[in-house]
Amino acid sequence: xxxxxLLTGLLLVCAVALGTMVALPFGRYPVAMTTAFVVFGMYAVxxxxxxxxxxxxxxxxxxxxxxxxxxxAVVVTATAVPGNVAADNLIAKLVSPRFAAMWGPAxxxxxxxxxxKFLGVLVIALLAAAQVNSVVDGxxxxxxxxxxxxxxxxxxxxxxxxxxxxxxxRVEPVFTTLIARGILAGPWxxxxxxxxxxxxxxxxxxxxxxxxxxxxxVAGLCLGGxxxxxxxxxxxxxxxGFGLGTPGQVAVLLIKGGPVLGLAxxxxxxxxxxxxxxxxxVLAALADRRIVTPTELGALSSLGGRARLRRAAYxxxxxxxxxxxxxxxxxxxxxxxxxxRGTTADGGLTAEAAAHAREVLRARHSLAALGLGxxxxxxxxxxxxxxxxxxxWVTVFGALGLALMLRALx
Amino acid sequence: xxxPHGGLHRNAACxxxxxxxxxxxxxxxxxxxxxxxxxxxxxxxxxxxxxxxxTVVPPAGARLDVSQTRPGRDSGYAMFLVGRVxxxxxxxxDRITTAAAADRLRTRLRDGLGxxxxxxxxxxxxxxxxxxFHAGADGGWYAVRVLGSTTVVDATASGPPDxxxxxxxxxxxxxxxxxxxx
Numbered sequence: 001x002x003x004x005x006l007l008t009g010l011l012l013v014c015a016v017a018l019g020t021m022v023a024l025p026f027g028r029y030p031v032a033m034t035t036a037f038v039v040f041g042m043y044a045v046x047x048x049x050x051x052x053x054x055x056x057x058x059x060x061x062x063x064x065x066x067x068x069x070x071x072x073a074v075v076v077t078a079t080a081v082p083g084n085v086a087a088d089n090l091i092a093k094l095v096s097p098r099f100a101a102m103w104g105p106a107x108x109x110x111x112x113x114x115x116x117k118f119l120g121v122l123v124i125a126l127l128a129a130a131q132v133n134s135v136v137d138g139x140x141x142x143x144x145x146x147x148x149x150x151x152x153x154x155x156x157x158x159x160x161x162x163x164x165x166x167x168x169x170r171v172e173p174v175f176t177t178l179i180a181r182g183i184l185a186g187p188w189x190x191x192x193x194x195x196x197x198x199x200x201x202x203x204x205x206x207x208x209x210x211x212x213x214x215x216x217x218v219a220g221l222c223l224g225g226x227x228x229x230x231x232x233x234x235x236x237x238x239x240x241g242f243g244l245g246t247p248g249q250v251a252v253l254l255i256k257g258g259p260v261l262g263l264a265x266x267x268x269x270x271x272x273x274x275x276x277x278x279x280x281x282v283l284a285a286l287a288d289r290r291i292v293t294p295t296e297l298g299a300l301s302s303l304g305g306r307a308r309l310r311r312a313a314y315x316x317x318x319x320x321x322x323x324x325x326x327x328x329x330x331x332x333x334x335x336x337x338x339x340x341r342g343t344t345a346d347g348g349l350t351a352e353a354a355a356h357a358r359e360v361l362r363a364r365h366s367l368a369a370l371g372l373g374x375x376x377x378x379x380x381x382x383x384x385x386x387x388x389x390x391x392x393w394v395t396v397f398g399a400l401g402l403a404l405m406l407r408a409l410x
Numbered sequence: 411x412x413x414p415h416g417g418l419h420r421n422a423a424c425x426x427x428x429x430x431x432x433x434x435x436x437x438x439x440x441x442x443x444x445x446x447x448x449x450x451x452x453x454x455x456x457x458x459x460x461x462x463x464x465t466v467v468p469p470a471g472a473r474l475d476v477s478q479t480r481p482g483r484d485s486g487y488a489m490f491l492v493g494r495v496x497x498x499x500x501x502x503x504d505r506i507t508t509a510a511a512a513d514r515l516r517t518r519l520r521d522g523l524g525x526x527x528x529x530x531x532x533x534x535x536x537x538x539x540x541x542x543f544h545a546g547a548d549g550g551w552y553a554v555r556v557l558g559s560t561t562v563v564d565a566t567a568s569g570p571p572d573x574x575x576x577x578x579x580x581x582x583x584x585x586x587x588x589x590x591x592x
């Protein structure tokens with residue numbers, strides 16, 4: 001497939017270019033740069049956990065998620081650096097250095113970076129179209145592309161901070177960068193921008209019932225939305241922080257970034273509910289209570305609903321109950337996705353769908369063996385392991401950021 | 411929702427289009443940037459604002475390199491070309507002493523240019539610390555000043571040693587003209 005060779009070639013060429021870029025700061029500041037890679041590598045972990053759990057019905061193949069991340073980290077970084085510099089210079093030459101200083105990052109950054117990241121989602125869609133089954137899938141791959149670039153951009157900013165500090169191979173500027181760009185600016189940065197753009201790619205790929213122009217229009221609209229969010233984020237608007245110093249700057253971050261993050265999460269929620277309803281209808285059409293019960297159908301579109309059923313199983317049969325309930329839900333999801341791919345010529349189940357149906361029945365028998373009948377618990381959702389991990393990460397790094405801000409203020 | 415199917419030709423066409431966009435951004439934009447001249451003449455004896463709060467009177471005959479100039483509100487930088495000598499001014503808001511700022515600049519020169527400082531630093535009547543360095547075949551000169559205890563100004567000049575020697579008096583005069591905006 002041509003896109004595979006395009007991807008391979010670009011990854012090779014851009015990896016060499018990126019290696020050349022990082023070799024110099026690595027040679028000058030080995031301790032600081034190693035710290036930057038480790039810190040921002042760890043920083044990416046909760047983002048990845050959150051992103052892969054966005055689509056709980058159909059987990060994306062790890063190899064494709066890794067490819068999306070690598071596109072962002074390697075291809076986008078290696079090509080955006082010369083593109084950004086050139087675009088910023090052109091603005092300075094065609095308008096003025098002062099205009100470029102104020103508006104260059106807002107105009108050049110989104111134009112170059114959002115385009116390159118968007119192409120990464122397109123490459124994934126061309127490479128494995130069968131894996132892009134929903135708008136949520138597009139958001140997941142978009143978020144991974146954005147995260148890859150966000151991590152490498154933060155590493156490059158850390159290198160620049162170390163150089164600007166003029167104190168040699170010290171790690172303090174790395175942690176300052178982590179607080180400023182990772183924690184305070186990170187939650188509403190490239191990951192969110194490209195998730196929005198990816199939603200458009202997801203729509204364009206799956207809504208084959210719409211005209212090509214309509215699908216291209218929605219994809220373009222989503223890319224435009226991502227560009228606009230990035231533009232506003234980079235713009236000098238409210239740069240003064242209302243004259244309130246650090247608290248004012250933090251307030252501006254929230255004002256500029258909060259709505260973007262809210263928009264992305266709301267879009268993801270709506271798309272997920274729609275996807276869940278779609279797959280629930282696919283399963284309901286089987287009209288087989290051994291495959292799925294009405295209660296399970298109701299829970300299919302909700303992460304909380306699924307967790308509620310698992311916790312009910314846990315309450316009655318411990319960890320084995322929880323695992324058996326999870327196996328059933330995962331098997332039902334796989335069956336629903338397979339059913340959505342179509343049927344045999346005579347309307348029957350494909351071989352893959354039949355295999356997944358047997359998988360569901362085996363999971364159902366495992367539950368029954370534990371004495372668990374059809375699920376109907378109303379036990380309140382108490383959170384999944386992933387959510388606890390993310391919560392712990394936010395708490396620890398939030399406390400760290402707050403402590404450093406207070407220290408800077410006093 | 412549904413499952414997409416794409417043909418080989420469409421896949422190839424899309425791949426070529428993606429490659430074309432990437433080439434346009436990573437190669438085309440830099441080529442376009444190089445095609446436009448980046449030097450601008452500056453009026454002799456007229457102050458140039460490096461930031462909203464700091465100005466300089468550039469050496470006579472200097473040209474501004476707009477690619478290396480970004481005047482900002484509290485921080486900014488400007489690059490003037492004087493003959494074959496590059497005269498750069500960097501303004502940053504910071505609360506450090508002149509000696510600490512000079513130490514920081516020497517480290518930056520060492521890390522950024524691979525430069526080695528030569529000789530001892532000497533103070534100037536304007537309160538700056540000045541020194542010399544060399545980086546490869548180029549000679550260099552620097553001056554560091556702290557304006558109003560919150561604004562650090564780094565001025566560096568580098569170029570072929572004979573050119574630097576020729577232009578240094580004018581550059582030193584320009585560095586001495588760096589002041590807070592009226």
